[in-house]
Amino acid sequence: MISVRGLTKDFGRVRAVDDLTFDVAPGTVTGFLGPNGAGKSTTMRMLLGLDRPTSGTATVGGRRYAEHAAPLREVGALLDASAVHPGRTGRTHLRIAARTNGIPLARVDEVLDRVGLTGAAGRRVKGYSLGMRQRLGIAAALLGDPPVLLFDEPVNGLDLEGVRWIRSLFRECAAEGRTVLVSSHLMSEVQLVADRVVIIGRGRLVADAAVGEVVGAAGRRVRVRSPRADALARLLAERGEVTSAGPDELDVVGLTEAEVGTAAHEHGLPVHHLAEVAGSLEAAYWSLTEGEVEFRGEDAAAPEQEVAG
Ligand SMILES: Nc1ncnc2c1ncn2[C@@H]1O[C@H](COP(=O)(O)OP(=O)(O)OP(=O)(O)O)[C@@H](O)[C@H]1O
Numbered sequence: 499m500i501s502v503r504g505l506t507k508d509f510g511r512v513r514a515v516d517d518l519t520f521d522v523a524p525g526t527v528t529g530f531l532g533p534n535g536a537g538k539s540t541t542m543r544m545l546l547g548l549d550r551p552t553s554g555t556a557t558v559g560g561r562r563y564a565e566h567a568a569p570l571r572e573v574g575a576l577l578d579a580s581a582v583h584p585g586r587t588g589r590t591h592l593r594i595a596a597r598t599n600g601i602p603l604a605r606v607d608e609v610l611d612r613v614g615l616t617g618a619a620g621r622r623v624k625g626y627s628l629g630m631r632q633r634l635g636i637a638a639a640l641l642g643d644p645p646v647l648l649f650d651e652p653v654n655g656l657d658l659e660g661v662r663w664i665r666s667l668f669r670e671c672a673a674e675g676r677t678v679l680v681s682s683h684l685m686s687e688v689q690l691v692a693d694r695v696v697i698i699g700r701g702r703l704v705a706d707a708a709v710g711e712v713v714g715a716a717g718r719r720v721r722v723r724s725p726r727a728d729a730l731a732r733l734l735a736e737r738g739e740v741t742s743a744g745p746d747e748l749d750v751v752g753l754t755e756a757e758v759g760t761a762a763h764e765h766g767l768p769v770h771h772l773a774e775v776a777g778s779l780e781a782a783y784w785s786l787t788e789g790e791v792e793f794r795g796e797d798a799a800a801p802e803q804e805v806a807g
Pocket residue numbers: 509512513514532533534535536537538539540541
């Protein structure tokens with residue numbers, strides 16, 4: 499269980515985290531989202547005792563990091579996969595961590611196996627690819643078999659197979675009853691793997707809810723294509739909210755597929771395509787964090803996903 503209460507962190511005049519309160523429950527994967535500079539890393543660092551809160555508390559299992567007798571057994575974290583001595587082998591890196599934390603050495607080979615690094619364990623880390631370093635960082639996080647896991651941008655540097663692997667690892671960890679908090683800027687990735695999301699902007703809480711709830715709030719719509727889109731738009735505008743989605747294409751909010759199809763049919767307007775479009779986490783994220791972003795391109799449009807059928 500992760501518990502954040504009134505957490506605030508100032509760096510000089512910059513308020514990086516601003517009165518943040520949320521919980522992350524065991525048995526779930528929770529995505530931790532926010533624009534660059536929103537305060538995700540700072541929050542994670544405070545959970546790990548690496549930064550001291552200006553006020554408020556960040557606890558794991560009911561205690562601050564420093565209050566745990568054996569912190570690696572309580573919380574495992576992947577923050578910066580490059581923070582490993584390059585001259586050491588992967589196995590040596592983990593053995594040192596095990597020894598200094600009173601963890602049996604036999605655990606080292608178990609976690610190497612779990613992250614698929616057994617074959618490379620005897621090689622020096624400087625020869626590792628970015629993906630292998632990520633795997634080593636994840637092995638270190640799992641070393642103490644902790645009930646709470648924190649991952650900061652864990653997908654960075656992983657290839658497609660690595661991404662699939664890490665997705666299933668998160669799910670397995672949650673199924674084992676662990677609390678898994680994963681920060682990411684890859685919205686589609688989070689939508690695939692997370693049960694819940696905590697979204698922050700400028701250090702403040704923007705959303706803390708189930709993924710489905712957040713996506714639902716972004717609003718589903720019906721997309722319809724017709725060679726007589728103008729006439730159809732006039733007709734549908736009497737009943738719902740209609741916007742142009744491209745040449746001959748409309749998006750309709752407030753009507754079902756059946757209502758759009760029936761209305762078109764009744765007025766003899768041809769329809770070449772008709773489908774419900776699901777709101778994506780990305781669309782929800784943009785609408786929730788609008789105004790929370792300090793630096794953003796002019797046309798950061800949010801792509802949507804079409805629901806099959
Ligand atoms: N050690 C520090 N000294 C001064 N300012 C800092 C420090 N660490 C973070 N900040 C500032 O605090 C704010 C939050 O940064 P943080 O790295 O926590 O955001 P983030 O959400 O993790 O962003 P990103 O996705 O870019 O990693 C930013 O304005 C950042 O510049």
